[in-house]
């Protein structure tokens with residue numbers, strides 16, 4: 001009963017997630033390791049506690065000790081993660097959710113009303129497409145798929161009711177690259193928000209807010225968590241206002257609590273731990289993916305390699321401008337679906353499984369697996385495509401595994 005339905009955002013420590021002055025000039029890895037992880041003032045513990053309490057004692061009615069009242073509204077472990085994520089993206093506030101899709105749903109419902117329209121990538125993550133086309137559609141929100149690597153195509157898809165331009169970069173699974181600064185101009189000229197799903201890039205490889213985006217989305221299930229042991233999502237914002245004129249950070253703080261799809265304390269802690277090694281992991285993911293992409297580009301059984309780090313990639317120049325390196329995801333097109341399925345099944349060091357971004361290398365067939373929900377839609381993925389998440393094993397073992405698995409096809 002005492003839980004306020006519309007507590008002012010400044011009552012929750014989560015809303016004040018800007019970089020602490022002490023780390024304002026610190027580099028990426030230093031922030032990742034320290035923001036949100038100050039030693040415990042009482043015990044000196046260098047790792048934040050996993051705070052499982054659902055409720056917090058009050059010193060008299062309304063006398064909250066550190067702003068904490070009820071754990072859906074704010075939880076110390078989640079606050080630690082949110083502070084770290086905001087610092088890594090160069091945002092003013094971050095919000096952690098139970099999954100990437102919970103983050104997306106909360107964002108859409110924070111900024112859209114029936115009658116609004118969104119532009120989505122024509123190769124969006126299948127779950128994003130399903131949320132927009134099969135759920136939001138029923139609530140009166142229309143959408144248009146567009147090639148987000150072409151700002152003119154996005155501009156042509158915008159309508160007077162467009163409130164959100166959504167992009168992924170690089171895209172899942174075709175590794176398309178969107179020019180974030182160019183799309184920000186298109187979205188803002190239309191009075192819409194530019195949202196960037198930066199799951200593949202992580203805050204280490206690209207920082208969309210600095211390029212003009214209004215909201216950054218992460219499935220922290222992937223590289224941020226990094227160990228295939230936690231499902232989570234996040235939204236990060238700067239100072240932008242919603243199309244309604246309200247500050248986005250306040251709107252999201254309200255809806256995170258009102259909708260309630262928050263990250264649990266153990267999940268928040270696992271993602272925070274993952275972030276501490278994000279830089280070293282991403283450096284190795286990128287180095288190995290570069291080797292894998294170059295190796296496969298020269299392989300006779302491979303028709304095409306999709307990797308933004310290759311000079312042959314149509315988005316290479318944009319990626320080189322807006323990303324630090326090119327990421328750990330590599331997609332390949334083979335002769336046909338049978339060859340794609342055979343590669344998936346013959347690999348041994350790469351595990352056949354959905355998801356990505358963990359320490360272990362994974363392979364999957366998007367058409368039948370992650371992107372099956374897009375079958376028959378404009379977003380259908382080619383059946384000859386195989387997606388690789390290049391992990392942190394010895395790269396020579398990965399190359400040997402690929403050669404072995406491709407040998408019959410090349411023969």
Ligand SMILES: *Cc1c(COP(=O)(O)O)cnc(C)c1O
Pocket residue numbers: 099100101102125127128168172197199200218219220221222231232233
């Ligand atoms: C996995 C993924 C999502 C959805 O995240 P979940 O944590 O699975 O809900 C969204 N966008 C991209 C690019 C993804 O890879």
